Amino acid sequence: MARPAARRNRRLVIATASAVALCATISGCVAMATEGSGVSAGPRNSAGPGNGGDPSNGAGGSGSSAGGDKGRSPGAASSPSAKPPARVSAEITHESEDPGKTVNLTIDDGPEPGWTVKVLALLEKYDAKATFCIIGSRAQEYPDLVKKVTAAGHRLCDHSVDHNTAMDKRAESYQEAQVLDAQKMIEKAAGEGARVSYYRAPGGAFTPYSREVAASHGMRPLGWNVDTHDWQNPGVDRIVETVKKGMKEGPTVLFHDGGGNRGQTVAALERLLPWFKEQGYTFSYPKI
Numbered sequence: 001m002a003r004p005a006a007r008r009n010r011r012l013v014i015a016t017a018s019a020v021a022l023c024a025t026i027s028g029c030v031a032m033a034t035e036g037s038g039v040s041a042g043p044r045n046s047a048g049p050g051n052g053g054d055p056s057n058g059a060g061g062s063g064s065s066a067g068g069d070k071g072r073s074p075g076a077a078s079s080p081s082a083k084p085p086a087r088v089s090a091e092i093t094h095e096s097e098d099p100g101k102t103v104n105l106t107i108d109d110g111p112e113p114g115w116t117v118k119v120l121a122l123l124e125k126y127d128a129k130a131t132f133c134i135i136g137s138r139a140q141e142y143p144d145l146v147k148k149v150t151a152a153g154h155r156l157c158d159h160s161v162d163h164n165t166a167m168d169k170r171a172e173s174y175q176e177a178q179v180l181d182a183q184k185m186i187e188k189a190a191g192e193g194a195r196v197s198y199y200r201a202p203g204g205a206f207t208p209y210s211r212e213v214a215a216s217h218g219m220r221p222l223g224w225n226v227d228t229h230d231w232q233n234p235g236v237d238r239i240v241e242t243v244k245k246g247m248k249e250g251p252t253v254l255f256h257d258g259g260g261n262r263g264q265t266v267a268a269l270e271r272l273l274p275w276f277k278e279q280g281y282t283f284s285y286p287k288i
């Protein structure tokens with residue numbers, strides 16, 4: 001299911017050459033990537049808790065260019081937790097599962113006391129749904145916040161145990177543990193019946209192997225189309241404009257509720273959520 005080597009390598013070269021890695025605080029380190037369109041094309045946020053970032057490899061790409069959608073397992077979306085979820089495609093997804101004019105809000109690096117609750121309150125206020133890419137160690141630390149996420153009907157995404165953005169350079173056994181241990185941590189925190197639907201590598205540090213590990217455990221690798229760079233605190237206006245201009249690239253938008261002061265993210269969402277509704281967008285989820 002791996003992308004053809006030549007294509008993948010080309011993408012890696014493009015992404016690596018144009019990436020700048022910066023790091024904030026715990027898990028708030030994110031790598032900027034511009035790829036062709038000027039809109040971040042793949043998962044590139046990064047940082048292990050307390051560690052520096054790593055530009056690592058890019059992943060994904062806007063639209064469906066990062067790979068097809070072959071190999072999707074029907075029925076995966078409703079697997080109960082009692083049995084292993086069905087295998088899903090190992091290709092990185094960006095598109096929405098709903099047709100039409102959609103937006104997939106994805107919110108990374110939490111849960112974090114204070115910010116996660118604020119984001120949840122806004123999503124409820126505007127009847128919006130989102131996918132939370134959760135760091136396993138943080139799920140262990142703040143299980144009640146994970147439960148709040150699922151209780152509100154949002155989806156869960158595995159964002160690795162430690163947010164090590166260089167995990168793609170590590171042994172396969174390490175990668176497997178980062179992916180699967182985090183899945184268990186998030187499921188345990190979320191409680192019975194919870195399902196982790198996606199896997200997003202920290203810093204875009206996907207490998208074909210880690211994507212296969214995730215996919216074989218029911219988690220679809222998840223990219224993005226629009227990177228708000230909110231973790232850099234570029235200003236609320238800037239975040240809002242980045243999203244408004246970037247939506248033409250695709251429906252999946254990257255925000256953060258962890259990794260530092262996310263006041264700008266919250267303020268930007270307060271403006272963007274009603275804007276999406278006014279513009280006729282439907283809040284959706286990435287296609288599994």
Ligand SMILES: [Zn+2]
Binds near residue numbers: 045046108163202203
């Ligand atoms: Zn992250």
